[in-house]
Amino acid sequence: MSVSFTEIEAAVGAVGRMGATAPVVIGGMVLTGLEVPDELVVGGQQQLTVHRLLGGGRVIDVLGNDPDRLILRGRFVGPQAQARARMVERMRAAGAAVAFSAAGLSCQVWIAQFAYSYQARGAVCAYMLVLERADLAAAAAEDVGGAISGDVGGALSGLSAVVSDVSGGVYTLAGQVGTIVGQVTPVAALLGAGGAVATVTNALAAVNGAAQAGVDLAGAPSVVSTLLSGLSAAGSGLSTLLGQTGANLEGIVLSDGASLGAATQNAGLASAAADAAGLVNRAAANVALAGGVTPSVPVG
Structure with a gap:
């Protein structure tokens, strides 16, 4: 049975949105996407x-x-x-x-x-x-710091895995993203030193280090402020990443192998960003609860 490019485009777009539900963690397993x-x-x-x-x-x-x-x-x-x-x-x-x-x-x-x-x-x-x-x-x-660190670590590992796949060519069929259509942001720009992914991973790494320090957040307002600031920065980067990959998925016209590779790259990044957004929001809620401050939502 043949599959049309329209059907493939719809499927790839669905992959980009399927991580909108926050992941489920049980033991050492993280259930994301269709596993949720x-x-x-x-x-x-x-x-x-x-x-x-x-x-x-x-x-x-x-x-x-x-x-x-x-x-x-x-x-x-x-x-x-x-x-x-x-x-x-x-x-x-x-x-x-x-x-x-x-x-x-x-x-x-x-x-x-x-x-x-x-x-x-x-x-x-x-x-x-x-x-x-x-x-x-x-x-x-029992362990608010462990819960925060677990969420942030899960967000980091999920993003790192997808970035590794994109960079290693797993999501690349042919060509480069920038050659598809002019309005598509090249994936290299999202992954570069100043890109949205780098902003998110740098902020999450700082938050993870502070969360693992074992400080009682109820008596450490400066640490609470640092954690919330880092999670806010990560949330801003994730919002940018979701916006850019979403716009790319809307803008890519599937006409050949190169365009399909570009769409799949962006869908992978969008799914990872959506999963990470749920973890970042939950980590922020836990920090606010432990620190006795008004909760905020880093990724709206």
């Missing part, structure tokens, strides 16, 4: 003991929060789908508590149940994951 669960069921109960008195009166003792298990459903896609599913299966079998972060939640969890279905000869593995969690407030108070 379609559904995350969150809830809980307030444990109450009701003492019924003569005459219809009642005395209620509040025993505390009892969070329900988290239920996630999604799919692993691509040549590594089954290998990725097996990584989660090994975490389940190990029976150890692991870090979990998604949809504004950050806590320690145990993998109570995990199942996946082998589909399309292993190219798709739909999964269902059930997590038993610790108390969210206690978990958040």
Whole structure:
């Protein structure tokens, strides 16, 4: 079956937007793009003991929060789908508590149940994951610095991986981006010393170093200010990168191998930038919470 350039253009554009959802972190795995669960069921109960008195009166003792298990459903896609599913299966079998972060939640969890279905000869593995969690407030108070460092480190590693692929030619089919159409910003300009990617990675590296210092942010307003300033700079660079790659994807007309390579390069950078934006925003929220200041959103 033949595939038209219009269909390819639509698919590449979708790749550039699929990272708009913030990634999910479980243990040492980061789920991004199509791996991010379609559904995350969150809830809980307030444990109450009701003492019924003569005459219809009642005395209620509040025993505390009892969070329900988290239920996630999604799919692993691509040549590594089954290998990725097996990584989660090994975490389940190990029976150890692991870090979990998604949809504004950050806590320690145990993998109570995990199942996946082998589909399309292993190219798709739909999964269902059930997590038993610790108390969210206690978990958040344990290691705010570690959560911030984890988010910033994840953003750095995600950007670095895509930049390495682009620079190494993995996303290049033929030609250079600048030869496609005049209004397209060359990828080299985005990756150069003064480009948006360099601005982001430099700012995140500084934030990561400060976050790993182990300072109690509640009593260190200068460190909070430094972290928020760095995250704001990273957010500005990510906004620029998202804007430029988005404009490129709109401007590239797929007519040959060179234009397809250019579109794929930009889609890869856009997806990585969107994933990093979610992590940067969450890191900023954690810094603001720990420092007792008004939260801001570095990447709108």
